[in-house]
Amino acid sequence: MDFTLPGEPASIAPTIAATAKATEDAGGSWFTAMDHYFQMERFRTAYDPMLEGYTLLGFAAAHTSRVRLGTLVTGVTYRHPGLLSKIVTTLDVLSSGRGMLGLGAAWYEREHDALGVPYPPLAERFERLEETLRIALQMWDPAQEGPYVGRHYHLAETISHPAPVSTPRPPIMIGGNGEQKTLRLVAQYADITNLTVNDPAEVAHKLDVLRRHCDRLGRDYDAIEKTVQGGTLDPLVDTDAFLSRMAELAALGIEHVQLRNVAPDPAGWITEFGEKVAPRLAEIEPAA
Numbered sequence: 001m002d003f004t005l006p007g008e009p010a011s012i013a014p015t016i017a018a019t020a021k022a023t024e025d026a027g028g029s030w031f032t033a034m035d036h037y038f039q040m041e042r043f044r045t046a047y048d049p050m051l052e053g054y055t056l057l058g059f060a061a062a063h064t065s066r067v068r069l070g071t072l073v074t075g076v077t078y079r080h081p082g083l084l085s086k087i088v089t090t091l092d093v094l095s096s097g098r099g100m101l102g103l104g105a106a107w108y109e110r111e112h113d114a115l116g117v118p119y120p121p122l123a124e125r126f127e128r129l130e131e132t133l134r135i136a137l138q139m140w141d142p143a144q145e146g147p148y149v150g151r152h153y154h155l156a157e158t159i160s161h162p163a164p165v166s167t168p169r170p171p172i173m174i175g176g177n178g179e180q181k182t183l184r185l186v187a188q189y190a191d192i193t194n195l196t197v198n199d200p201a202e203v204a205h206k207l208d209v210l211r212r213h214c215d216r217l218g219r220d221y222d223a224i225e226k227t228v229q230g231g232t233l234d235p236l237v238d239t240d241a242f243l244s245r246m247a248e249l250a251a252l253g254i255e256h257v258q259l260r261n262v263a264p265d266p267a268g269w270i271t272e273f274g275e276k277v278a279p280r281l282a283e284i285e286p287a288a
Helices: 012-025 053-061 081-094 109-115 122-139 182-189 200-217 239-251 266-276
Strands: 030-033 068-071 101-104 172-175 192-195 225-229 256-258
Touching (some): 012 030, 012 266, 030 053, 068 081, 068 101, 081 101, 081 122, 101 122, 192 200
Parallel strands (some): 030 068, 101 172, 225 256
16 A cells, blocks of 8 residues: 555544445455565655555444455565464454465565565575474464474464464465466465456466466365456446456456555545446456
8 A cells, every 4th residue: 555645643543444445335345455674666655655564454443334354465584483373363363363474585675674574585485484384373273282394484382372363264365476486375275366467368377387386286176266356457447348357267267356545535436436447347257
């Protein structure tokens, strides 16, 4: 979300509350937050406002009752995996079972360096990503409360009480498109894949790669929810082109498209989307 709003910082909290409510009213299924320390430079500047993601989601939980809540996505370096699992459990409990864990390998080096957070090389970040997935699954398994010993993380006890409300646990989403590592981790550990590509040909290729990983690992490809980020088409300006793109993606098996809230009035933008676009969008069915 773009937090550079008229009247910020005082306007940020009521805007988030109104935006979360508008998302539910428009029929949205997720309400997500970026997880960064600084605003992304490719979008604005590091000096523009950015909130901590899980605090934001806890606030949004109190203003909603239906949408699933999660980050899109948490960089694996941002929090120790045991703490991260506990944070997501807390969100899930306080939202009555609407929390999810979104994870990626992290990429924004400046924010790490600025705040003193270690930023290891990419290969190590992927190793840490896989260990974090294993730790979360162990912490959410009541039969496994003993130690975890990995290359990068050592936990003496993986106790996590209370248990999540979600059954059997909060869904795990992995964001990214990498064919050798990211999509293999999706096939092995995740419930949801979130692709950042939006072009139907690219999406079809990535899903084919995911299917091949699933086949090698014995995973049911159809059990993984397929999602993408929305791309550059403005559904309020290029409505027909947007809906055409959504139909192409749905034919490939995409079940969910994540759209970015638009400043300076994100709640108003979502309300207009709900009135003008959502009814037509609801007519598009994902491929069986």
